[in-house]
Amino acid sequence: MGKVRTHIYLKAALLTLLVFISGVAIGWYLDETRVSFVKSKIDELEVSFSNLALEEEFYRSVATDSKTLCNIYISKANELALQAGKLGSYLESFREISKFGLHNIESLKDRYFILNLQLWLYMRKLREECNYNATTILFFYTSVNKCDDCIAQGIVLDQLKKKDPNKYMIFAIDVDSKLGIVNALKTYFNVTQVPTLIINEKQKLEGFVSKQELEEITK
Amino acid sequence: MISNKLMLNYWDYVTFATSIISFFAFFTYLLIYLENRKKVFKDPPLPKKLPKVSILVPAYNEEKTIAKTLKSLLRLNYPKNLLEIIAINDGSTDNTLKIMKKFEKYGVKVIDKPNGGKASALNAGLKIAKGDIIVCMDADSVVSKNALKHTIGYFNDPKVGAVASSLKVHKPKTFWQKMQFVEYIYNIFLRKVLAFMDSVFVVPGPFGLYRRSVLEKLGGWEEGNLTEDMELTMRIQKAGYKVETSLNSIVYTKTPDTFKRLIKQRIRWYRGFLINARKYRELFLNPKFGDLGVYTLPLYIVFIAILFISIASTIYSFYTMARDFLLINLKAGIEMPEINLNNIDPPYLFMSVSTIFWLANIVIYAYIFFISMQMSKERNFIKGFLTYFVQILFYPFVLAVSWLMSIWKEIRGAKIKWER
Numbered sequence A: 001m002g003k004v005r006t007h008i009y010l011k012a013a014l015l016t017l018l019v020f021i022s023g024v025a026i027g028w029y030l031d032e033t034r035v036s037f038v039k040s041k042i043d044e045l046e047v048s049f050s051n052l053a054l055e056e057e058f059y060r061s062v063a064t065d066s067k068t069l070c071n072i073y074i075s076k077a078n079e080l081a082l083q084a085g086k087l088g089s090y091l092e093s094f095r096e097i098s099k100f101g102l103h104n105i106e107s108l109k110d111r112y113f114i115l116n117l118q119l120w121l122y123m124r125k126l127r128e129e130c131n132y133n134a135t136t137i138l139f140f141y142t143s144v145n146k147c148d149d150c151i152a153q154g155i156v157l158d159q160l161k162k163k164d165p166n167k168y169m170i171f172a173i174d175v176d177s178k179l180g181i182v183n184a185l186k187t188y189f190n191v192t193q194v195p196t197l198i199i200n201e202k203q204k205l206e207g208f209v210s211k212q213e214l215e216e217i218t219k
Numbered sequence B: 001m002i003s004n005k006l007m008l009n010y011w012d013y014v015t016f017a018t019s020i021i022s023f024f025a026f027f028t029y030l031l032i033y034l035e036n037r038k039k040v041f042k043d044p045p046l047p048k049k050l051p052k053v054s055i056l057v058p059a060y061n062e063e064k065t066i067a068k069t070l071k072s073l074l075r076l077n078y079p080k081n082l083l084e085i086i087a088i089n090d091g092s093t094d095n096t097l098k099i100m101k102k103f104e105k106y107g108v109k110v111i112d113k114p115n116g117g118k119a120s121a122l123n124a125g126l127k128i129a130k131g132d133i134i135v136c137m138d139a140d141s142v143v144s145k146n147a148l149k150h151t152i153g154y155f156n157d158p159k160v161g162a163v164a165s166s167l168k169v170h171k172p173k174t175f176w177q178k179m180q181f182v183e184y185i186y187n188i189f190l191r192k193v194l195a196f197m198d199s200v201f202v203v204p205g206p207f208g209l210y211r212r213s214v215l216e217k218l219g220g221w222e223e224g225n226l227t228e229d230m231e232l233t234m235r236i237q238k239a240g241y242k243v244e245t246s247l248n249s250i251v252y253t254k255t256p257d258t259f260k261r262l263i264k265q266r267i268r269w270y271r272g273f274l275i276n277a278r279k280y281r282e283l284f285l286n287p288k289f290g291d292l293g294v295y296t297l298p299l300y301i302v303f304i305a306i307l308f309i310s311i312a313s314t315i316y317s318f319y320t321m322a323r324d325f326l327l328i329n330l331k332a333g334i335e336m337p338e339i340n341l342n343n344i345d346p347p348y349l350f351m352s353v354s355t356i357f358w359l360a361n362i363v364i365y366a367y368i369f370f371i372s373m374q375m376s377k378e379r380n381f382i383k384g385f386l387t388y389f390v391q392i393l394f395y396p397f398v399l400a401v402s403w404l405m406s407i408w409k410e411i412r413g414a415k416i417k418w419e420r
Helices: A006-061 A066-097 A102-130 A148-163 A180-189 A211-217 B010-035 B066-074 B096-102 B118-128 B147-156 B175-196 B212-218 B228-238 B259-279 B287-332 B353-375 B381-412
Strands: A135-141 A168-174 A196-199 A203-206 B053-059 B083-090 B109-113 B133-136 B141-143 B160-169 B208-211 B242-253
Touching: A006 A066, A006 A102, A006 B010, A006 B353, A066 A102, A066 A168, A102 A135, A102 A168, A102 A180, A135 A148, A135 A180, A148 A168, A148 A211, A148 B287, A168 A180, B010 B175, B010 B287, B010 B353, B053 B066, B053 B118, B066 B083, B066 B096, B066 B141, B083 B096, B083 B118, B096 B109, B109 B118, B118 B228, B133 B147, B133 B212, B147 B160, B147 B208, B147 B242, B160 B175, B160 B228, B175 B242, B175 B259, B175 B353, B175 B381, B208 B212, B208 B228, B212 B228, B228 B242, B228 B259, B228 B287, B259 B287, B259 B381, B287 B381, B353 B381
Parallel strands: A135 A168, B053 B083, B053 B133, B083 B109, B160 B242
Antiparallel strands: A135 A196, A196 A203, B133 B208, B141 B242, B160 B208
């Protein structure tokens, strides 16, 4: 009685498959682009940082005025820390939307943490050698489990950094990272919960801390 | 390190599944359209010997619109001696009958009967009608002059049992009427494509044509059915007749102007679908009824499911946003986010697979809407598309609410109140 237009359905199914595959391919391509984008940024930062450290060592060896050196390197390191912070937020948001290249993002995250902690140690050194009055904050968070307080804490730290970029040096650390240095820091500061903040490597604050409280503590 | 390379969540799978179904529907319609592109606007020529046509106009409290409806019918381009107009007053409590009587001097026949519903009024008209072609014309609609000239020719094919017209919203004024304007335009495309697939399962009340012999053989309109037009069309399809539609026969119909009235109308329509789908369940997935059975009717059900899933997902993401706002942003202190596009370089990097599929969906349905505009001879594309984009934001919610309420009422077995 009725006609079933099978040829139309077959063609439509084929076209659907084509569009679907193209969609997935674009998604996969975007994931790869994200990975190479972050990778090139990390490469850049790593080179900049090594260069910075090398430069400083050279000038110190030829004994230029140490006060001038301090000023130059503090501002340069600040700039790097700022860029690293931005890269960190890229990494976290890419992590959420990447479907096919997540393992690559995760391994980049390791490189990022290592770079970040190198920067932290460098800032520590500058602080001591130059009598530089900055506050370093180590921010322990988790990205594996849902942690609303971590996100809120992140926003608060961003606000502080924006308000006074030269005063606050913030280094975010994912407690779920398998890196040895992260484990060492966790053990050393006895981090048992998230979020945890370590102010100037001395004071430990557990749980969410509001902007006002933080400003009060670091005054 | 994460061992699982593919990180797809529930939302991604829903997006993939619904996208695949909607891509498939899109390509089916597009291919059918392309296959028949040349005959889309072509209506079969009128027969040498024109048939006698009877137009039935059932009316219940339509004093505001009945005069316009009858005037438009009197202006129809068709030999007067072959045209019979029968106005049926279905126990109106307003001036409908009085206005009808004024048209008697122009040859309009008037039947006055106690209230019994639209189907009973149509059947009463059918009893005295002399035409070979019976036309149902809602008393809230206005027909274009050449409507009969474009539709009668379809009956040259003895297998054709009914012919539908192209329905447009009459002078859309309110927001909700403008939303329906877009919907009706889209339906003009859909009905034509479905006609090429012998799959039209509703000939709408405004200007639907039927072969008299088919009507008599099948026993006229079913009284007490919520959507008697759909019931009759499904019966005609089941009996193996064809249902056609003409893009050149245009009818303008009055549509609900407020949200409340719109919802009320939709509950009647959708509940009518549920009732008639159950009544004609043997049509579903039955290859005996061709594309109607294996594709059109099942897909309609699937689309209702997709509608619910999309709405549920949207509500869930709004809930998550609200929750995040309360638990995170309020806690951290609200600061206006810096909107600086240079920060996001390059912006497309922030697109996920799901976003790509949603964008693709919006694009393909915009394209369908473009073809629909052409088919319904609407020229104002800018206005049309602006309305379309507003419509996709609001309208799915209205449809979902109506479907939910219809299903709820049907499950509870609420008493059927027949209202126009």
